[in-house]
Amino acid sequence: MKDKPTSNPASVLSCPIPIQQYPYVLSAHGGGGKLMHDLVQRMFVSTFKNPELQTEHDGAVVAVSQGRLAFTTDSYVISPLFFPGGDIGSLAVHGTVNDLAMCGARPLCLSAGFILEEGFAMKDLWRVVVSMQEAAQTASVHIVTGDTKVVEKGKGDGVFINTAGVGVIEHDLEIVPTSIREGDVILLSGDVGRHGIAIMAVREGLEFETPLESDCAPVADVVMRLLDAGIGVHCMRDLTRGGLSSALIEIAEKANMHIHIEEEDIPVTSEVRGACEMLGFDPLYVANEGRFVVFVPADSAHQALTILNSHPLGRDGCIIGHVSAEGRSLVTMTSKIGTRRIVDMLSGEQLPRIC
Amino acid sequence: MKFVDEYRDPQSARQLQRAIAAVTTRAWTIMEICGGQTHAIVKYGIDELLPDTITLVHGPGCPVCVTPVEMIDKAIRIASRPDVIFCSFGDMLRVPGSSEDLFSVKAKGGDVRIVYSPLDALAAARENPDRQVVFFGVGFETTAPTTAMAIEQAHQLGIKNLSLLISHVLVPPAMEAILSSPENRVQGFLAAGHVCTVMGYTEYEPIADRYRVPIVVTGFEPVDILQGLYLCVKQLEDGRTEVENAYARVVRRQGNQPARELIQKIFCVVRRKWRGIGDISGSGLGVREEYEAFDAEKKFDLQDLEAQEPPECIAGLVLQGAKRPQECPVFATRCTPEHPLGAPMVSAEGACAAYYRYRNVGQES
Structure with a gap:
């Protein structure tokens, strides 16, 4: 698998809805009549094409092997809809696939709920749908069921997407925060902060010498390699909103453990660092969409790192810290100048500073 | 990253740590003026690198922190108007006014926008000729030139729908207010590097003379701050009270001449209220009469609005270095x-927020 999904034949097909006739989404596209039927059939069913979806029943029936199921959901409301390295469609697939992977589950299938704003350009919807199909194909999941609603102009932001996902757990590990133990080593799968800064750059018109792309990617494949190799993973977490710091704090609090990390060991690209310096942001709190941390017993850390580094999505992976003691929910960090401090959760979103 | 990494270098930091320890023979209390410096000191644990006899107190140099409650209330009053696009730097949105903050105004439907420069507000005014665009001009001498630039350009372009709610403040009068207080314990200052980038440091020379305090112009990275502290302690130990420049890669003695001229052209020095401290004469900038068409307080007739600060908040004492954040009974x-x-x-640069984030209550430092 490559770092970025390659385009597949779907992307060269043209939009199946006659654009001259309906260049924009109308309220009637959610009205249950012929227009809605056409939209669902031509846009969604024919693009996401798979046996479960094509039964066209009220829900999908999916066969599972033995084991446990993981189930998750997430809603996507990003602005801008299209950004360097991805779009709301790929994000909606990767985000849910990654949440399943973090449970140690092999993603099986997704649902997709679309809330469309009246007046949304049909060609943009087509772009999003194609991107979702490409992302699903890369992550080896089917989009098996869905829903479409249209809201009045001004009551949405183009398109909102909800995806839910089911995955199957084929091992006996309990991959949850409370499984982490004193001495566990923490691996990070790559550089942090690129997604958040790429979005910010588009919103604020920031430009870089080398174009900055979101890290948006499905990480299930690399996670499965760790599990298939028998690594006794204790916990994993993808670093979405709130970034690396918030993820570690959440785990420390749930597990009532003290986590210690080394600032020097956390990879951040110079573009992201530069943008953060300018905006007054801390890259450790900036969002990612294709990065995760994994907690493993110390004796398997080296093997886990080798597996991580052999995969394109873990190429820059590294060890950033360890679980230092029980009984204190706390994250501390050795700063670049060698002092220690607490890493705390932000109270809200990061705000650009005055000077 | 160039111009950053070398000032976060652990070896240089350790060298300066040893140098400070070597020159220190007595107890000294030093104030860093700027909130950006406070943030870096707490974030990097710089105070932990100092001998026990050196006490750092945090100064009033956080523009968010010193903006008085009534100015926030005025901003809220303006931003709530349906005909207004209200533009502000991001961290002003969470500052509490008497009853709410600008984020709440935005949630209720007010058109409140985060911008990076007053010139963004000027652009919004040109794009929306049928609406009133108001920029919240807060900050020290550092941000004043950009605000002045927006007024000058709007004036030249004949733009009528832009005005600015000005709450600019000046550093030297605040330093004098601290030094002349009977409770003062500050013996040396780290002056705010970015303010001096604009203003230079000649105006600090009479203060150093009159109050017998060393003042060291200091940057914002850990090595910059340790360098500033070293020079300040050295002066205190030697019995000297001079203005020294430890941020020469950015600051010139005369500052940035065109920026200073622009400030003078658009603004005049006025009496200004500081949150938690009170009125300080000659401590702020106000819009000159020739440009009063751009003064939002006059345009929206809000000059007389007054407000009370929460009585239990000791922000004023914290901002003057008389109390540390954790000495406040309601802290955390x-x-x-x-x-x-x-x-x-509120602000990342605020001393209380910095202590809350990096020192947390009852936990280790």
Whole structure:
């Protein structure tokens, strides 16, 4: 698998809805009549094409092997809809696939709920749908069921997407925060902060010498390699909103453990660092969409790192810290100048500073 | 990253740590003026690198923190108007006014926008000729030139729908207010590097003379701050009280001449109220009469609006270095970054927020 999904034949097909006739989404596209039927059939069913979806029943029936199921959901409301390295469609697939992977589950299938704003350009919807199909194909999941609603102009932001996902757990590990133990080593799968800064750059018109792309990617494949190799993973977490710091704090609090990390060991690209310096942001709190941390017993850390580094999505992976003691929910960090401090959760979103 | 990494270098930091320890023979209390410096000191644990006899107190140099409550109330009043696009730097949105903050105004439908420069507000005014665009001009001498630039350009372009709610403040009068207080314990200052980038440092020379305090112009990275502290301690130990420049890669003695001229052209020095401290004469900038068409307080007739600060907040004492954040009875209990009673708990540069984030209550440092 490559770092970025390659385009597949779907992307060269043209939009199946006659654009001259309906260049924009109308309220009637959610009205249950012929227009809605056409939209669902031509846009969604024919693009996401798979046996479960094509039964066209009220829900999908999916066969599972033995084991446990993981189930998750997430809603996507990003602005801008299209950004360097991805779009709301790929994000909606990767985000849910990654949440399943973090449970140690092999993603099986997704649902997709679309809330469309009246007046949304049909060609943009087509772009999003194609991107979702490409992302699903890369992550080896089917989009098996869905829903479409249209809201009045001004009551949405183009398109909102909800995806839910089911995955199957084929091992006996309990991959949850409370499984982490004193001495566990923490691996990070790559550089942090690129997604958040790429979005910010588009919103604020920031430009870089080398174009900055979101890290948006499905990480299930690399996670499965760790599990298939028998690594006794204790916990994993993808670093979405709130970034690396918030993820570690959440785990420390749930597990009532003290986590210690080394600032020097956390990879951040110079573009992201530069943008953060300018905006007054801390890259450790900036969002990612294709990065995760994994907690493993110390004796398997080296093997886990080798597996991580052999995969394109873990190429820059590294060890950033360890679980230092029980009984204190706390994250501390050795700063670049060698002092220690607490890493705390932000109270809200990061705000650009005055000077 | 160039121009950053070398000032976060552990070896240089350790060298300066040893140099400070070597020259220190007595107890000294030093104030860093700027909130950006406070943030770096707490974030990097710089105070832990100093001998026990050196005490750092945090100064009033956080523009978010010193903006008085009534100015926030005025901003809220203007931003709530349906005909207004209200533009502000991001961290002003969470500062509590008497009853709410600008984020709440935005949630209720007010057109409140985060911008990076007053010139963004000027652009918004040109794009929306049928609406009133108001920029919240806060900050020290550092941000004043850009605000002045927006007024000058709007004036030249004949733009009528832009005005600015000005709450600019000046550093030297605040330093004098601290030094002349009977409770003062500050013996040396780290002056704010970015303010001096604009203003230079000649105006600090009479202060150093009159109050017999060393003043060292200092940057914002850990090595910059340690260098500033070293020079300040050295002066105190030698019995010297001079203005020294430890941020020469950015600051010139005369500052940035065109920026200073622009400030003078658009603004005049006025009496200004500081949150938690009170009125300080000659401590702020106001719009000159020739440009009063751009003064939002006059345009929206808000000059007389007054407000009370929460009585239990000791922000004023914290901003003057008389108390540390954790000495406040409501610190981290009734006052947290989620529910700030005073502005130093809001901004990343605020001393209370910096202590809350990096020192946390009852936990290790």
